[in-house]
Amino acid sequence: MAKAKTPESGRRSTARRSLVTRDVLEKATQLFAEQGYESTTLQDIAEAVGVSRTALYHYVSSKEQLLEMLVEQIGFALAEAVVGLHARTDLSHEGKLREFTDLVVRQRAASPSQFRVLDQSESMLPEPWQVRHREARRQVLAELSGMIEDGIDAGEFKPLDPRVAAFSVLGMCNWVAWWYHPGPDYDVDAVARQITQSAIDMLVVEDARGPADSVRSALMMARSSLDSLERLLPSGA
The missing domain is CATH 1.10.357.10 (Tetracycline Repressor, domain 2)
Structure with a gap:
């Protein structure tokens, strides 16, 4: 039986999501600046962040x-x-x-x-x-x-x-x-x-x-x- 989420675990999850999203934006911005917005793919961004493309969709959709x-x-x-x-x-x-x-x-x-x-x-x-x-x-x-x-x-x-x-x-x-x-x-x-x-x-x-x-x-x-x-x-x- 799965444990019910506590307010504390919810806060930790929200904080982690915020940190990862900030990292995604920072890495994406660097790539956009270096190789251009149109030339940068979501796969490029996922690799820069160190996650799979599927995992990236948990933070940004496009x-x-x-x-x-x-x-x-x-x-x-x-x-x-x-x-x-x-x-x-x-x-x-x-x-x-x-x-x-x-x-x-x-x-x-x-x-x-x-x-x-x-x-x-x-x-x-x-x-x-x-x-x-x-x-x-x-x-x-x-x-x-x-x-x-x-x-x-x-x-x-x-x-x-x-x-x-x-x-x-x-x-x-x-x-x-x-x-x-x-x-x-x-x-x-x-x-x-x-x-x-x-x-x-x-x-x-x-x-x-x-x-x-x-x-x-x-x-x-x-x-x-x-x-x-x-x-x-x-x-x-």
């Missing part, structure tokens, strides 16, 4: 489902975070811009392959998911444009076209996924600081900064300068 998972992790998660950021009342307009830029740079640096694969393979998504992905991207752009417009209306940001400025900030952040490689030459903290400062310099009216913002900006510039000096030091110095 390659399209893997892309859908990337949309959830990259597109939907960022859209939700940006909506929350725009609604915050404890940050200045500059503070929101800093938070946004830092968030996106770190996300792209942490999951560059996932972003690149989704960017290149969006047309392979089922039509409803293409629509949802585009909606998430439009929402991010709209929320960032709104934050920039709020800063312009408050006199803290330069009177630029909010949408063009938003595209510029997003471009700087997203491009990290294409060139960033972790290592001593590109510390993610230094990269995030420099790109964030570039966005601030592009948008913020210097005279509109309060004492705290001016001190914060000076500290970031000092850190950026130190990072540059450290890269000039001989190895092992």
Whole structure:
């Protein structure tokens, strides 16, 4: 007679399934990036994970489902975070811009392959998911444009076209996924600081900064300068 499942065994089973599914997505993303989405088969993914193709179906039913998972992790998660950021009342307009830029740079640096694969393979998504992905991207752009417009209306940001400025900030952040490689030459903290400062310099009216913002900006510039000096030091110095 089979033993009845306990709540504890159910939790362990759910946790294991979650871990294996995450591993499947990670291995699949690597294969998509290396050999292309269309050239990668479910058999390739199963072999990379170390399971049979039949066992793989317990976790994913198709390659399209893997892309859908990337949309959830990259597109939907960022859209939700940006909506929350725009609604915050404890940050200045500059503070929101800093938070946004830092968030996106770190996300792209942490999951560059996932972003690149989704960017290149969006047309392979089922039509409803293409629509949802585009909606998430439009929402991010709209929320960032709104934050920039709020800063312009408050006199803290330069009177630029909010949408063009938003595209510029997003471009700087997203491009990290294409060139960033972790290592001593590109510390993610230094990269995030420099790109964030570039966005601030592009948008913020210097005279509109309060004492705290001016001190914060000076500290970031000092850190950026130190990072540059450290890269000039001989190895092992």
